[in-house]
Amino acid sequence: MAQNNLARKIVEQPETYVSAPEQTPEEVVSRNVRAAERLKLSAFEKLLIVSGSVILTVLMLLVVSSKIALSNAQHQLQHVDSQIVNVQNDNTNLKQQIGELQSSSRLEKVAKQGNMSLKNANIRNVTK
Template sequence: MAQNNLARNLTSQEEPQINVSAPERAINPGTVAKPHLKLNSFEKLLIVCGSAVLTVLMLLVVSSKIALSDSQHQLQHLDSQITMNSNNTNLQQQVGELQSSSRLQKIAKENGMSLSNGNIRNVTK
């Protein structure tokens, strides 16, 4: 509670105000306002050209990312087609091996069948 009264006492005391005239302010280097430098036409042109180059480079990066993504998509599509063609070739090779006459004759002999050339007929249209 005593501390609250102390805070009230400090805020209730008025500090003496010091009036500083304009010439005294100019003498004090800490209070001198620095003037802002204006941009000349070359600097403005340089900023505009730099911004344009930066914008073009950003667009170039985005377009190259899109092109890369499209190329990867096409590569995956071609890779899947190659895999399918490879599977089809393997399956066709297996069908050819299963239909070979030597294999069929071997299976026929195992089951007691025989091939008679007199029973074979050639049909043509």
């Protein structure tokens, strides 16, 4: 096979561990105290953290209140849209009723019930 050289055996060498020099408890405490001193916050940093937290809280409340206002506005819009559809349906029904009441066959029927007759000479067309 031509690929015999691709795999090579890696010889593991034992790792040598270097032990850390022994530290006295006083050195450990002084190192921890120095680390704590470096982590103290100044008054300005505390003010920045507090003001940032307040601004973040206000912005979160603003987002929630705007979402609620948007939801209320959408609800009112749906209500107005449904009222518009109802009024349009009523208008369509009333126009259909007007057309039925103005039909010539109905007018002739009403005229016969009132003992009236239709004379073409007396008919006038009125438009708006």
